[in-house]
Amino acid sequence: MGSSPTPQCSGKFLTMHKRRRKRLTTRSLVQDHAILDDIHHGLVQRILDRCSAWAFNAFTLETVAGGRSLPVLCVHLFHWYGLLDHFQLDVVRVWKLFTLIEEGYHSTNPYHNSIHAADVTQAMHCFLLEEKIRKHITPLEIMASLIGAVAHDLDHPGVNQHFLITTSNHLAILYQNMSVLENHHWRSAVGCLLESGVAEQLRPYRDELEQQIRDLILATDINRQQEFLSKFKKHIDEGTLDLRVPENRHFILQIALKCADISNPTRPWDISRKWSLKVCDEFFRQGEFERQLNLPITSICDQQSTSVAKIQVGFFRFVVTPLFSEWHRFMKSTLSTHMIQLLDSNRKRWEDQEKNEQAEETQTELSDAEPEISEDEEPTKRSSDASTSIHDFIPAPPPKENRRQSLAVPTLESLGVRRHSVPVHMDIPVMTTGSPQKHQHCQLPRTIYRRESLPATASIRTSQGRSPVSPQTESRASSGLREEDELLHFGSQSSVISSGSPYHSSEENPERPLSAENLLPEPSIASMSSNAAISRLTSVLQSAAERAAQATIGSTTKCLTRQQTFPPPQPYMRVRYMSATVEMTTCPETPHEGDSRTSSISSHENISASDNTQQCPPQVSQAQNYTIPAIAVLSPNNSRPPDLLLPGEPKTFCNNNKRETDTTNGEKEKEKRVKLSESSGPFCEKENVDPRRLQASSLARRRGSAPVALPLTKPDENMPAAGGGLTASDIQALRRGSVPIEIAGHIRNFEEDNGNESSGHIINITPVETNRTFWQYQRRGSAPVDLPPSGFTSRYEFTRHTSLNGKACRGRSKKMLRRRSSGGIDPGIADVSGTDLLARFCAQLHRRSTAESPDSLLARRRGSLPIEVLTVGHSVF
Numbered sequence: 001m002g003s004s005p006t007p008q009c010s011g012k013f014l015t016m017h018k019r020r021r022k023r024l025t026t027r028s029l030v031q032d033h034a035i036l037d038d039i040h041h042g043l044v045q046r047i048l049d050r051c052s053a054w055a056f057n058a059f060t061l062e063t064v065a066g067g068r069s070l071p072v073l074c075v076h077l078f079h080w081y082g083l084l085d086h087f088q089l090d091v092v093r094v095w096k097l098f099t100l101i102e103e104g105y106h107s108t109n110p111y112h113n114s115i116h117a118a119d120v121t122q123a124m125h126c127f128l129l130e131e132k133i134r135k136h137i138t139p140l141e142i143m144a145s146l147i148g149a150v151a152h153d154l155d156h157p158g159v160n161q162h163f164l165i166t167t168s169n170h171l172a173i174l175y176q177n178m179s180v181l182e183n184h185h186w187r188s189a190v191g192c193l194l195e196s197g198v199a200e201q202l203r204p205y206r207d208e209l210e211q212q213i214r215d216l217i218l219a220t221d222i223n224r225q226q227e228f229l230s231k232f233k234k235h236i237d238e239g240t241l242d243l244r245v246p247e248n249r250h251f252i253l254q255i256a257l258k259c260a261d262i263s264n265p266t267r268p269w270d271i272s273r274k275w276s277l278k279v280c281d282e283f284f285r286q287g288e289f290e291r292q293l294n295l296p297i298t299s300i301c302d303q304q305s306t307s308v309a310k311i312q313v314g315f316f317r318f319v320v321t322p323l324f325s326e327w328h329r330f331m332k333s334t335l336s337t338h339m340i341q342l343l344d345s346n347r348k349r350w351e352d353q354e355k356n357e358q359a360e361e362t363q364t365e366l367s368d369a370e371p372e373i374s375e376d377e378e379p380t381k382r383s384s385d386a387s388t389s390i391h392d393f394i395p396a397p398p399p400k401e402n403r404r405q406s407l408a409v410p411t412l413e414s415l416g417v418r419r420h421s422v423p424v425h426m427d428i429p430v431m432t433t434g435s436p437q438k439h440q441h442c443q444l445p446r447t448i449y450r451r452e453s454l455p456a457t458a459s460i461r462t463s464q465g466r467s468p469v470s471p472q473t474e475s476r477a478s479s480g481l482r483e484e485d486e487l488l489h490f491g492s493q494s495s496v497i498s499s500g501s502p503y504h505s506s507e508e509n510p511e512r513p514l515s516a517e518n519l520l521p522e523p524s525i526a527s528m529s530s531n532a533a534i535s536r537l538t539s540v541l542q543s544a545a546e547r548a549a550q551a552t553i554g555s556t557t558k559c560l561t562r563q564q565t566f567p568p569p570q571p572y573m574r575v576r577y578m579s580a581t582v583e584m585t586t587c588p589e590t591p592h593e594g595d596s597r598t599s600s601i602s603s604h605e606n607i608s609a610s611d612n613t614q615q616c617p618p619q620v621s622q623a624q625n626y627t628i629p630a631i632a633v634l635s636p637n638n639s640r641p642p643d644l645l646l647p648g649e650p651k652t653f654c655n656n657n658k659r660e661t662d663t664t665n666g667e668k669e670k671e672k673r674v675k676l677s678e679s680s681g682p683f684c685e686k687e688n689v690d691p692r693r694l695q696a697s698s699l700a701r702r703r704g705s706a707p708v709a710l711p712l713t714k715p716d717e718n719m720p721a722a723g724g725g726l727t728a729s730d731i732q733a734l735r736r737g738s739v740p741i742e743i744a745g746h747i748r749n750f751e752e753d754n755g756n757e758s759s760g761h762i763i764n765i766t767p768v769e770t771n772r773t774f775w776q777y778q779r780r781g782s783a784p785v786d787l788p789p790s791g792f793t794s795r796y797e798f799t800r801h802t803s804l805n806g807k808a809c810r811g812r813s814k815k816m817l818r819r820r821s822s823g824g825i826d827p828g829i830a831d832v833s834g835t836d837l838l839a840r841f842c843a844q845l846h847r848r849s850t851a852e853s854p855d856s857l858l859a860r861r862r863g864s865l866p867i868e869v870l871t872v873g874h875s876v877f
């Protein structure tokens with residue numbers, strides 16, 4: 001690391017950073033890594049030993065495993081089930097697979113992060129151990145179930161399908177609004193299987209495995225809940241679920257994963273409540289994005305009109321209880337009984353809380369009501385209107401007969417009327433200003449009148465007020481839309497999602513669902529061309545601190561030219577995951593449920609092509625020292641959708657093309673980005689990948705840690721040594737630390753959490769002793785992907801050399817600070833006091849770097865400080 005002058009530390013985030021570092025260095029324990037490792041290992045091992053208990057706490061495992069709970073848990077389970085032996089799997093590749101998957105989750109998502117994946121995987125594991133299932137399940141099914149569970153939300157952007165559709169996200173377009181996220185998750189999972197080399201080892205089983213993983217993940221689409229539930233009920237009623245039949249087992253595994261996915265309400269209260277808070281945190285965050293984008297706010301995402309308790313009561317009632325009741329009816333096991341009991345008691349707690357809230361609200365309304373109600377408002381109370389309905393969680397299939405015709409592509413005038421296929425209600429009172437309390441006097445749930453957002457051409461609503469209803473809105477409402485709007489009043493998702501739901505394929509319904517792209521004056525980033533539009537979206541995508549910093553350094557907002565998953569992406573993973581998804585743009589048979597054969601075949605064709613590594617240009621394969629899944633095939637000129645991958649067709653690897661193009665001068669890049677925004681559409685770019693990021697140096701920058709797959713021992717020749725990015729030693733210094741120091745407190749939590757252990761399970765596949773060699777390969781931050789499998793010879797070969805570079809471990813305490821914290825919103829950049837500091841960092845970076853401008857660094861952030869900033873922070877403090 002360079003030695004820069006030491007500025008004053010003013011930002012709150014960095015002050016905390018400094019304090020923590022200080023404290024760490026005073027602890028003798030930290031200096032003796034062997035002791036620390038032992039304690040850490042002991043704790044993790046204790047949790048893993050009890051990971052068949054329903055009281056499993058994924059948060060605790062995440063803490064003691066130092067942010068690596070996912071590979072730790074999954075490798076343990078693979079080992080425990082004997083899958084490593086059975087399939088002769090190289091444990092290094094398996095570790096890499098789960099590390100890739102773990103890194104593919106966005107740690108900035110409050111809920112859809114790797115802890116959720118670990119939680120669902122553990123739940124799935126518990127279900128696999130159920131007597132009825134374990135008697136018949138095959139090793140391949142176990143493996144598919146575990147991989148399906150762990151990858152079921154891979155690369156989740158933290159917003160739902162509705163949001164992606166509304167904002168015309170390229171994934172929505174790619175998957176034609178159908179199971180958008182789930183399709184992306186499973187494609188990403190296949191990418192990880194390929195990249196880790198596990199797919200190669202499973203060659204004889206690969207088709208079957210991928211098919212199963214795909215079906216499992218696609219089944220988790222919450223919009224398909226009714227479809228699965230009805231089928232499940234029918235099977236139970238008719239007693240036709242003989243699990244000796246593979247198809248039935250397949251179906252029950254789908255149901256099991258669906259249960260696992262929404263099992264948090266059936267966990268012990270402390271754990272369950274935590275999940276509830278996190279998922280609502282994410283909903284509300286989406287609501288905030290919607291508000292900032294001037295989009296209709298999804299009802300369960302509108303923090304001002306709903307509450308965690310309300311959401312929970314609705315979710316428990318409409319989604320969880322129906323599914324778990326059937327599951328219990330089928331299983332009739334100790335575990336299913338236990339889950340139903342917990343569900344019941346948790347539900348009561350939320351109901352109590354909701355009642356208390358309602359009582360409080362009523363109290364407030366009574367005291368505030370009189371002076372606040374305007375003449376326009378009906379003097380009735382909002383009361384239960386704001387409670388949730390089933391359509392908040394599961395969009396109903398739209399009634400075919402009465403379905404309103406989609407609007408024609410609007411003119412600008414019509415945009416003044418409405419912007420989405422979102423209901424507009426005539427009786428909406430005009431809410432111009434006021435606090436949340438004031439809104440409560442409105443008769444209707446706020447979610448309705450909040451939908452009355454003005455088009456971008458009108459003034460943007462402030463956080464304080466509401467836009468008045470336009471006359472056009474009223475006339476539309478009076479022209480027969482009201483009934484339907486009332487029907488859908490809770491599900492702003494409904495009208496959009498239903499268009500893309502399996503109930504209505506785009507073939508059945510030739511009308512394309514209305515999307516933000518069609519309706520909004522502000523287009524998606526990929527297609528926007530005006531400065532105003534760019535600024536507007538940028539202002540949402542970037543925090544105030546960033547904007548201030550950008551202003552300080554005089555940058556423009558034009559750097560955002562490509563469409564991206566919202567919120568801002570993690571660069572490195574997108575390169576790889578999109579290599580799994582871009583190929584889909586090549587396939588006319590985009591894989592959707594119900595089209596499994598075609599999509600599966602097409603994907604396998606692609607995969608076969610991707611395996612043909614001899615096509616990979618030598619500089620790519622040598623420099624990176626691992627095989628990039630070469631299934632992302634773009635046309636050589638990068639200006640049209642990727643060529644359809646068919647056997648025998650000549651392929652061109654976009655990685656190579658892009659690298660060549662990307663290393664040309666900045667002017668050309670700018671030009672290219674502008675072109676992309678003007679015409680090329682979403683298929684010409686890999687997902688979320690700024691062309692500049694495709695350089696090898698960029699690969700090293702994600703998340704403050706060296707990518708597992710990078711050959712740290714052999715610095716990449718493509719990596720700029722200075723000025724343009726990080727050196728190999730920088731990367732090594734940025735590698736994650738291994739052990740959180742605050743582990744002692746979790747021992748107690750763990751004991752408490754796991755006090756209610758379910759009975760032990762034995763399945764047909766003999767579990768392997770976990771204490772044999774497990775710790776040899778579960779050290780975090782040291783995933784030995786570049787070592788040969790024979791590297792597992794002694795514990796100390798693995799546990800002591802966490803940097804993989806043979807250097808002594810002094811100074812690792814500093815590195816520990818840089819590990820990401822999964823499961824929460826990263827602090828720092830939004831911190832007001834961090835503004836100056838960030839600007840200063842950027843200025844420093846500007847001086848240091850000639851290859852990259854500070855604004856390009858800012859453009860790369862993912863909701864946390866860009867790694868370059870942390871790097872400088874390290875050197876200056």
Ligand SMILES: Nc1ncnc2c1ncn2[C@@H]1O[C@@H]2COP(=O)(O)O[C@H]2[C@H]1O
Pocket residue numbers: 153220222261262264265275276279280311312315
């Ligand atoms: N406790 C909860 N409260 C409300 N919604 C939930 C809860 N748990 C899960 N969900 C939703 O159910 C969905 C299941 O699929 P996902 O994990 O993709 O996203 C999940 C959330 O949107």
Ligand SMILES: [Zn+2]
Pocket residue numbers: 116120152153261
């Ligand atoms: Zn999930």
